[in-house]
Amino acid sequence: MTARTLHLNAFLMGVGHHEAAWRHPRTDPARLTDVRHYQRLARIAERGLLDSVFLADGLALQGNVRHNALGGLEPLTLLAALAAVTDHIGLIATVSTTYNEPFHVARKFASLDHISGGRAGWNIVTSASEAEARNFGIERPAHADRYARATEFLEVVTKLWDSWEDDAVVGDRHSGTYADTGKIHALDHQGVHFRVGGPLNTSRSPQGHPLLVQAGSSEDGKEFAARFAEAVFTAQQTLADGQEFYADLKARVAGHGRRPEDVLVLPGISPIIGSTEQEARRLERELEELIIPAYGLAQLAHLVGIDLPEEALDRPLPEVPLETEGAQSRRKLVIDIARREELTVRQLLGRLAGGRGHRVVTGTPEQIADQIQTWFENGAADGFNIMPPILPDGLERFVDHVVPELQARGLFRTAYDGRTLRGNYGLARPASRHAAGDAGERLGVAVAS
Amino acid sequence: MTARTLHLNAFLMGVGHHEAAWRHPRTDPARLTDVRHYQRLARIAERGLLDSVFLADGLALQGNVRHNALGGLEPLTLLAALAAVTDHIGLIATVSTTYNEPFHVARKFASLDHISGGRAGWNIVTSASEAEARNFGIERPAHADRYARATEFLEVVTKLWDSWEDDAVVGDRHSGTYADTGKIHALDHQGVHFRVGGPLNTSRSPQGHPLLVQAGSSEDGKEFAARFAEAVFTAQQTLADGQEFYADLKARVAGHGRRPEDVLVLPGISPIIGSTEQEARRLERELEELIIPAYGLAQLAHLVGIDLPEEALDRPLPEVPLETEGAQSRRKLVIDIARREELTVRQLLGRLAGGRGHRVVTGTPEQIADQIQTWFENGAADGFNIMPPILPDGLERFVDHVVPELQARGLFRTAYDGRTLRGNYGLARPASRHAAGDAGERLGVAVAS
Numbered sequence: 046m047t048a049r050t051l052h053l054n055a056f057l058m059g060v061g062h063h064e065a066a067w068r069h070p071r072t073d074p075a076r077l078t079d080v081r082h083y084q085r086l087a088r089i090a091e092r093g094l095l096d097s098v099f100l101a102d103g104l105a106l107q108g109n110v111r112h113n114a115l116g117g118l119e120p121l122t123l124l125a126a127l128a129a130v131t132d133h134i135g136l137i138a139t140v141s142t143t144y145n146e147p148f149h150v151a152r153k154f155a156s157l158d159h160i161s162g163g164r165a166g167w168n169i170v171t172s173a174s175e176a177e178a179r180n181f182g183i184e185r186p187a188h189a190d191r192y193a194r195a196t197e198f199l200e201v202v203t204k205l206w207d208s209w210e211d212d213a214v215v216g217d218r219h220s221g222t223y224a225d226t227g228k229i230h231a232l233d234h235q236g237v238h239f240r241v242g243g244p245l246n247t248s249r250s251p252q253g254h255p256l257l258v259q260a261g262s263s264e265d266g267k268e269f270a271a272r273f274a275e276a277v278f279t280a281q282q283t284l285a286d287g288q289e290f291y292a293d294l295k296a297r298v299a300g301h302g303r304r305p306e307d308v309l310v311l312p313g314i315s316p317i318i319g320s321t322e323q324e325a326r327r328l329e330r331e332l333e334e335l336i337i338p339a340y341g342l343a344q345l346a347h348l349v350g351i352d353l354p355e356e357a358l359d360r361p362l363p364e365v366p367l368e369t370e371g372a373q374s375r376r377k378l379v380i381d382i383a384r385r386e387e388l389t390v391r392q393l394l395g396r397l398a399g400g401r402g403h404r405v406v407t408g409t410p411e412q413i414a415d416q417i418q419t420w421f422e423n424g425a426a427d428g429f430n431i432m433p434p435i436l437p438d439g440l441e442r443f444v445d446h447v448v449p450e451l452q453a454r455g456l457f458r459t460a461y462d463g464r465t466l467r468g469n470y471g472l473a474r475p476a477s478r479h480a481a482g483d484a485g486e487r488l489g490v491a492v493a494s
Numbered sequence: 495m496t497a498r499t500l501h502l503n504a505f506l507m508g509v510g511h512h513e514a515a516w517r518h519p520r521t522d523p524a525r526l527t528d529v530r531h532y533q534r535l536a537r538i539a540e541r542g543l544l545d546s547v548f549l550a551d552g553l554a555l556q557g558n559v560r561h562n563a564l565g566g567l568e569p570l571t572l573l574a575a576l577a578a579v580t581d582h583i584g585l586i587a588t589v590s591t592t593y594n595e596p597f598h599v600a601r602k603f604a605s606l607d608h609i610s611g612g613r614a615g616w617n618i619v620t621s622a623s624e625a626e627a628r629n630f631g632i633e634r635p636a637h638a639d640r641y642a643r644a645t646e647f648l649e650v651v652t653k654l655w656d657s658w659e660d661d662a663v664v665g666d667r668h669s670g671t672y673a674d675t676g677k678i679h680a681l682d683h684q685g686v687h688f689r690v691g692g693p694l695n696t697s698r699s700p701q702g703h704p705l706l707v708q709a710g711s712s713e714d715g716k717e718f719a720a721r722f723a724e725a726v727f728t729a730q731q732t733l734a735d736g737q738e739f740y741a742d743l744k745a746r747v748a749g750h751g752r753r754p755e756d757v758l759v760l761p762g763i764s765p766i767i768g769s770t771e772q773e774a775r776r777l778e779r780e781l782e783e784l785i786i787p788a789y790g791l792a793q794l795a796h797l798v799g800i801d802l803p804e805e806a807l808d809r810p811l812p813e814v815p816l817e818t819e820g821a822q823s824r825r826k827l828v829i830d831i832a833r834r835e836e837l838t839v840r841q842l843l844g845r846l847a848g849g850r851g852h853r854v855v856t857g858t859p860e861q862i863a864d865q866i867q868t869w870f871e872n873g874a875a876d877g878f879n880i881m882p883p884i885l886p887d888g889l890e891r892f893v894d895h896v897v898p899e900l901q902a903r904g905l906f907r908t909a910y911d912g913r914t915l916r917g918n919y920g921l922a923r924p925a926s927r928h929a930a931g932d933a934g935e936r937l938g939v940a941v942a943s
Contacts, residue, residue, distance in 0.1 A: 068667040075665060078608040078697060084578070104597065106695040110673045114665075116658065116697035119605035122574040126609050129529070129578035144595065148553065148629045156568035159527040160575050180597045182689030209565065216524060216563075218517040221786045224559045242628030246555040248527060248565035337670045 051421055051456045052309055052428030052470055053448075054097045054137070054276075055090040057083060059114050061435035062315050064344065064398045065335035067114040071438045074114045080126050083118070086437055087127040090134055093444030094458050096469040097135030097166060099258075099278075099430070100124065104144055105176035109343035121153050128161035135466030137166035137258055142198040143191055144172055144181040147239055150198075151205035154255040155247040163251030163465035168258040168278070169269075171195050174347070188373075192265040197236045199257075199273050204232045206254050207477040208244030230479050253475045256466045262290070262374040271297030275472050276309045278430045280378060280403045287312055287425030309427040309470060312420065313403030316413045317434050318442040325407045332434060333395055341394030348401060349376040358391040378402050400432055410446035417447075418456060500870055500905045501758055501877030501919055502897075503546045503586070503725075504539040506532060508563050510884035511764050513793065513847045514784035516563040520887045523563045529575050532567070535886055536576040539583055542893030543907050545918040546584030546615060548707075548727075548879065549573065553593055554625035558792035570602050577610035584915030586615035586707055591647040592640055593621055593630040596688055599647075600654035603704040604696040612700030612914035617707040617727070618718075620644050623796070637822075641714040646687045648706075648722050653681045655703050656926040657693030679928050702924045705915045711739070711823040720746030724921050725758045727879045729827060729852045736761055736874030758876040758919060761869065762852030765862045766883050767891040774856045781883060782844055790843030797850060798825035807840040827851050849881055859895035866896075867905060 056062070060072040060082075067074040076082035090098050100120035108115060120138035128136055136157065140150055150167075158165035171191035172178070178185035186194070213228035232243030259274035261267065270277045277294060281287035290312075295305035317332075319325030338358055346352040351365050362383040367376065379402055383393045399405035406416050420426040433439025451457040467474055505511070509521040509531075516523040525531035539547050549569035557564060569587035577585055585606065589599055599616075607614035620640035621627070627634035635643070662677035681692030708723035710716070719726045720743060730736035739761075744754040766781075768774030787807055795801040800814050811832040816825065828851055832842045848854035855865050869875040882888025900906040916923055 067665075067672060068670060070667075074667070074672065078699075080578070080609045103695065105691075106678070106693050110678060111675045112670055112672060114672050116663070116673070116695055118608055118696060119601050122570055122602055122605040122609055125571040125574035126578045129533070129575045145598070146593065146630055149594070152568050153571055156571040159567055160529045160571060176691065179689075179691030181595055214565070216516075218519075218523070221517060221561055221784075221789075223516060223523065223561060223563050224565070226560045229555070229559060240628075240631030242554075242625065244555050246552065246565055247567060250527075335670075340670075 048455070050458060050471065051417070051451060052311065053095045053457070054099050054278075054311055054428070054430045055086070055095050055440055056099045056101070056313065056430050056432045057086050057436070058101065058432065059117055059436070061439060062400055062432040063332045063434035064113055064340060065332050065337070066435045068335040069332060069435050072435050077114045077117045080118070080123065082437070083123055084127055084130045086440055087131050087134060089437060089440050089444055091131050093448045094461060095134060095431075095444070096428070097137050097466055098127065099137040099168065100139060101168075102139035102141070102170075103174070103177065104141060104172055105174060105180050107174060107176050107347045109340045112337045112340035112343075121157060124165070125157055125160055128157065128164065133164075133461040133464060133469070135164045135166055135256065135469055136161055137168050137256070137466075139168040139170055141170050141172040141177075142195040143186060144177065147198050147201035147205065148241060148245070151202040151245055152247050155206060155245060155250040158250035158252050158255045159247070163467070165250070165252065166256035166258050166276070166466050168260060169195065169199065169273070170260065188263070188265065192269055194238045195269060197238045201232070201234050201236070201239050201241050203254060204234060204478070205241070205243055205245040206249065207479060208232060209249040210477045210479050211249055211253070214248055228479070249477065252465055252467050253477065256470065256472065266374070267294060267297060270294065271303075271308070272301050274308055276311055276470060279310065279312050280375070280400075281312045281425070282378070282382060282404055284420060284423065284425055287420055288423065291425050307472060311428045311430045312426050313400060313430040313432050314416070315400035315403055315405045315432040315434055316439070316443055316447065317399070317405060317407040318410060318413060318439065318446060320409065322408050322412065325409065328434070329407045333398070336395060336398050338391060338394060341398060344397070344401070345379070345394070349379050351376070351379070353390060359389050362388070362390055362393060375402055399434060403432055410450050413443075413447050414450040414454065417451065418454060421456065497904070499907060499920065500866070500900060501760065502544045502906065503548050503760055503877070503879045504535070504544050504889055505548045505550070505762070505879050505881045506535050506885070507550065507881065508566055508885070510888060511849055511881040512781045512883040513562055513789060514781050514786070515884045517784040518781060518884050521884050526563045526566045529567070529572065531886070532572055533576055533579045535889055536580050536583060538886060538889050538893055540580050542897045543910060544583060544880075544893070545877070546586050546915055547576065548586040548615075548617065549588060550617075551588035551590070551619075552623070552626065553590060553621055554623060554629050556623060556625050556796045558789045561786045561789035561792075570606060573614070574606055574609055577606065577613065582613075582910040582913055582918070584613045584615055584705065584918055585610055586617050586705070586915075588617040588619055590619050590621040591644040592635060593626065596647050596650035596654065597690060597694070600651040600694055601696050604655060604694060604699040607699035607701050607704045608696070612916070614699070614701065615705035615707050615725070615915050617709060618644065618648065618722070619709065637712070637714065641718055643687045644718060645721075646685045650681070650683050650685070650688050650690050652703060653683060653927070654690070654692055654694040655698065656928060657681060658698040659926045659928050660698055660702070663697055677928070698926065701914055701916050702926065705919065705921065715823070716743060716746060719743065720752075720757070721750050723757055725760055725919060728759065728761050729824070729849075730761045730874070731827070731831060731853050733869060733872065733874055736869055737872065740874050756921060760877045760879045761875050762849060762879040762881050763866070764849035764852055764854045764881040764883055765888070765892055765896065766848070766854060766856040767859060767862060767888065767895060769858065771857050771861065774858065777883070778856045782847070785844060785847050787840060787843060790847060793846070793850070794828070794843070798828050800825070800828070802839060808838050811837070811839055811842060824851055848883060852881055859899050862896050863899040863903065866900065867903060870905065
């Protein structure tokens with residue numbers, strides 16, 4: 046395809062993105078830890094020819110587990126189990142750089158990339174919360190320190206992924222040469238945060254580098270994305286905000302000497318879909334009626350650090366300082382929604398319940414497709430991070446009704462082109478930094494048998 | 495079954511345990527990173543009704559990759575992909591306590607246990623080598639320090655697994671109560687090596703605790719096993735040595751107030767199987783002829799710290815000190831073999847090539863079964879860690895010819911009794927330390943839907 050193609054990622058979140066999803070009669074909260082549920086979701090997404098599925102993560106039990114389905118599965122182990130039952134769809138896992146070691150992270154993603162035949166992606170996050178710091182016995186690092194560590198972490202991980210050249214494995218049984226050790230490189234990285242000898246003990250994976258994804262929207266986060274990321278998830282409420290973010294990020298990308306088209310911007314969208322607008326509104330209302338205010342208040346405290354009592358529910362959002370340590374951009378977004386729409390706290394919680402600050406679009410498949418097309422064709426998106434309110438129902442509706450509409454409009458693929466995540470996103474396979482000439486351009490892992 | 499039953503674990507090692515396996519015409523070295531190879535192996539083992547499969551691991555590229563198939567997959571991601579294509583067989587992954595955090599390890603195993611429906615096991619190791627230390631930027635810890643850390647690590651991990659009681663998840667949609675937060679417990683662990691707040695952010699898994707496996711045979715290692723392990727892998731060359739180890743370990747187990755039958759001793763055995771003894775000997779010779787001495791010398795240096803030049807090959811093993819930092823028991827075992835059998839270094843390498851110090855038994859299915867039966871019935875083993883010389887061929891031969899022989903003798907199961915790894919090994923499910931009365935004895939995860 047030469048035309049610009051829409052990219053779609055399915056953000057898999059338990060039994061749905063709406064915070065009351067688990068209470069809705071069309072979900073089953075017991076599925077939170079049931080691998081068959083996620084395998085079904087991945088197969089539905091693959092049936093819809095989506096680019097990838099994605100799992101968020103955190104390193105503590107946060108939010109209010111009394112009132113929401115928390116305590117699910119770890120992303121890397123889960124995605125390996127999804128790789129086994131799918132063939133084309135990309136598999137993106139969130140892993141933090143704050144409480145991990147680059148050697149482990151490089152190795153697990155290289156392993157997932159091998160296991161999936163080149164479908165692994167890493168959503169790079171830093172861990173901001175007190176609760177996470179407490180699980181690793183250290184003081185919560187400052188924002189800038191987290192990003193400094195993340196930057197060096199990335200440097201080490203990509204060095205480890207490059208430590209085996211594509212053709213390092215020879216596999217010559219006759220001469221007894223398994224690997225050309227001249228093509229396996231030590232790192233001897235000596236940095237501020239890490240000292241890593243290398244090489245990795247997993248050979249170079251099908252994609253060379255698993256796809257790098259990022260979602261921070263702070264100043265540091267955007268710079269980090271512009272420098273390293275190949276796909277960016279973002280929460281944008283209005284077309285104007287989306288356009289501004291898109292233009293800003295692409296400019297930053299260019300500022301780092303990269304081509305703007307090599308970084309895809311994927312705003313989140315939670316589509317509440319009905320065969321009629323009335324049906325969609327009904328589902329939206331059903332979910333709203335299941336919201337538990339105490340849960341929303343806990344989320345507000347956890348996600349953006351605004352800690353309010355139940356008595357505050359029917360008053361406007363009180364004055365709170367914009368600045369905070371961690372989650373500052375998300376905090377600003379939430380405060381902006383409350384002020385712009387003049388909401389009470391209860392109303393604000395309703396607005397956030399669907400997508401935690403991501404855009405909720407309610408309507409028919411055609412109306413959802415209209416929104417997607419508008420953003421895609423007006424400089425606000427290269428694709429979307431689809432966040433169904435209830436699962437699997439919301440993903441099935443999207444795949445069965447919105448995808449065909451997007452295909453009919455010529456916006457979305459009608460078959461997979463390749464078998465890797467990079468192939469789905471139309472992104473190049475990086476050469477090893479050690480590869481001579483065009484050697485690193487070759488696709489596939491060179492293992493003679 | 496009331497009779498004592500043999501337990502069999504398939505130790506999956508690339509394309510085979512013999513160090514020249516990758517050069518043999520009946521293997522394909524390109525399969526080292528091919529998930530389908532391992533899925534096939536797991537299915538073969540399950541067809542043979544084996545208790546479990548097991549993956550070893552290290553955190554550095556060690557040994558001589560020029561001459562052997564190294565650089566394979568990470569165990570936890572690989573086992574999650576094997577869980578997806580099997581139903582009964584246990585899945586045991588090696589993970590080190592030396593360069594990991596308890597929160598990550600507890601969570602990944604809890605996740606694998608959920609994903610596999612209760613089939614996860616953890617082979618607990620400490621990391622002794624310089625190469626591994628270099629990948630994590632710290633000085634190589636002393637032997638005793640490694641075990642002190644491992645002990646506290648285990649304490650924290652089991653606390654995290656217990657942090658959700660079995661019936662913490664209520665899932666009551668009507669009242670909006672997802673979890674009974676009175677049954678989810680913080681740890682507030684404040685130890686020498688770790689400070690961990692908890693609770694875990696994955697709910698209690700089907701087995702409560704994934705099975706704990708251990709293989710250290712140093713004094714510290716045996717004490718650790720006696721205190722925590724439920725299955726113990728060990729390398730024993732002779733029946734007498736096997737009996738001594740077995741009796742010693744069971745006595746240590748009793749010394750820790752545990753029942754000896756709650757810890758299974760599984761010596762390693764590499765069976766070279768032929769339909770006639772002559773055919774088995776031929777396969778053994780074929781493999782011996784493919785040995786590369788330079789590789790064996792590198793292994794000797796890496797595994798037991800004895801670093802010799804090629805000129806030493808045709809002389810007896812020189813005097814080397816017994817004491818070393820790390821791998822001391824393995825070192826003693828290797829020196830014992832060389833002295834007892836009066837071997838040259840080249841001959842010693844040949845003896846080690848099959849099983850790295852584990853026992854190699856060459857013969858017909860009946861002869862292999864005789865050896866297994868003798869050890870099992872004479873106080874040297876509760877089962878075996880099966881290490882096929884070449885894969886998948888050697889595992890297929892074992893499953894198709896040795897297993898039926900063991901079944902015919904009434905030693906091995908003819909059907910799986912349950913669906914969990916603990917069920918296969920006949921071991922109880924641990925109650926959460928927070929469970930009142932017999933609540934923790936209940937099987938299954940209590941999630942009302």
